[in-house]
Amino acid sequence: MPDTLHPHICKNCSNQFSGNYCNACGEKVYTQKDKKLSHLFGEAFHFVTHFEGTFFNTLKAIFTDPGKLSGDYCDGLRKKYFKPLSLFLLLVILYLFFPVFEGLNMKLGFYPQQKYYGHYAATKIQQKLTETGFTENELAEKSHAKSEKTSKFLLISIVPFTALIFYAIVFFKRRYFFDHVVFSAEINSFYLLWGFLILPFLLVIFIIAAKWITGQNNISVTDEIIGWLIYVPLVIYTALASHRFYGFKYWHTIIFCTVFYFAQKFIVYSLYKFLLFVTVINQIH
Numbered sequence: 001m002p003d004t005l006h007p008h009i010c011k012n013c014s015n016q017f018s019g020n021y022c023n024a025c026g027e028k029v030y031t032q033k034d035k036k037l038s039h040l041f042g043e044a045f046h047f048v049t050h051f052e053g054t055f056f057n058t059l060k061a062i063f064t065d066p067g068k069l070s071g072d073y074c075d076g077l078r079k080k081y082f083k084p085l086s087l088f089l090l091l092v093i094l095y096l097f098f099p100v101f102e103g104l105n106m107k108l109g110f111y112p113q114q115k116y117y118g119h120y121a122a123t124k125i126q127q128k129l130t131e132t133g134f135t136e137n138e139l140a141e142k143s144h145a146k147s148e149k150t151s152k153f154l155l156i157s158i159v160p161f162t163a164l165i166f167y168a169i170v171f172f173k174r175r176y177f178f179d180h181v182v183f184s185a186e187i188n189s190f191y192l193l194w195g196f197l198i199l200p201f202l203l204v205i206f207i208i209a210a211k212w213i214t215g216q217n218n219i220s221v222t223d224e225i226i227g228w229l230i231y232v233p234l235v236i237y238t239a240l241a242s243h244r245f246y247g248f249k250y251w252h253t254i255i256f257c258t259v260f261y262f263a264q265k266f267i268v269y270s271l272y273k274f275l276l277f278v279t280v281i282n283q284i285h
Contacts, residue, residue, distance in 0.1 A: 058082040062190055066237050067244030070183040084185035088159060091192040096152045104272065105151040108140040111277045116270055124281055132284065139284065147280045154276055155192070158267060159184045165263045169256055170246055183245055190237050195230040203229075235261050 007016050008029055015024040022028075058081045061069040073084055082090075111121035129139055163184040167177055203221055210219045239257045242248055248256060 054080060054082045055087075058084075058087055059193075062186065062193070065244075066190075067183075067186070067241035070179075070186045070241070070245050073182055074179045084182050084189065085159070088185045088189045088192070089156070091189055091197070092152060092155050095155070095192055095196050096149060104155070104268070104276070105144070105147050106273060106276070108143040111273070114270070114273070117274050117277075121277055124277075128281055128284060142284050143280055146283050147276060150280055150283075151276050154272065154279065155188075157275060158188050158191075158272060161267045161271065162188060162264065165260065165267070169259055173246055175246075183241070187234075187238055187241060191230075191234055194233055194237075199226075199229060231261070231265075234264075 007018050008022075009016055010022040010025060010027050012027040013022065013025045015022055017023050020029050058069060061072075061081065069081060069084060072078070073081060108125065112118050112125065114121065125139070128134075129136065132139070134142070159181065163177065163180040166180040166183060170180075203226070207219055207221065211217055235257050238260055239253050242256050242260075243250070243253045246252075246256070
């Protein structure tokens, strides 16, 4: 048993304290008992059960009561939930290893065709061809390979960008920017869960079933249909969540979601992909 009568010097922060835990940083006083295998497995079991409880409570809140997670978290009710931003980062990591759907990874020929930065992209590509001596196909292959993982890591940037949009739209609510970041993390967690983790599995099952039923092997789903399948549920979710979180009236919700839809499309299809292009093209040597 730890000696609770005599002061200890915390090995983590050097604070002097009495008891089993440092009152400054929370570090525990470890004894020989803590070095037993039973204690090691006990800690692992506690982590798994605690993680499972908070994780599934969080998923339940997201899918059954949009906006509740953000509302509770900002109001201080946090113990039973996975932290919204931590959840988003965890989903980004899961998506990083997700093999079914490339999602936002674009081929090199996509960028010169874009309205806002197409000329810049074309110039940059030509400069890179001259600098490296690669053929267009070689540069395209290297770009696609590097973009595969970079596109997923850069998803982290979507949360602060979306939070800025929320802050600008509902500035009259006078909420802390922290609140908008939390709400953005919830919205974008749903975006990842639905658009890049759940929907791809459903589409794969649909295509396999359609091929089996029809006997045709050329069945596929167009990018336009996939876009609708992602964004319609996202806008509906955002409407329900914003109505609860910001306390909007219904006509406010309609305006909010309309602005959000176009702003989100701009972030994902213009700003995010521009950042992706610049990041990837500068990594190729």
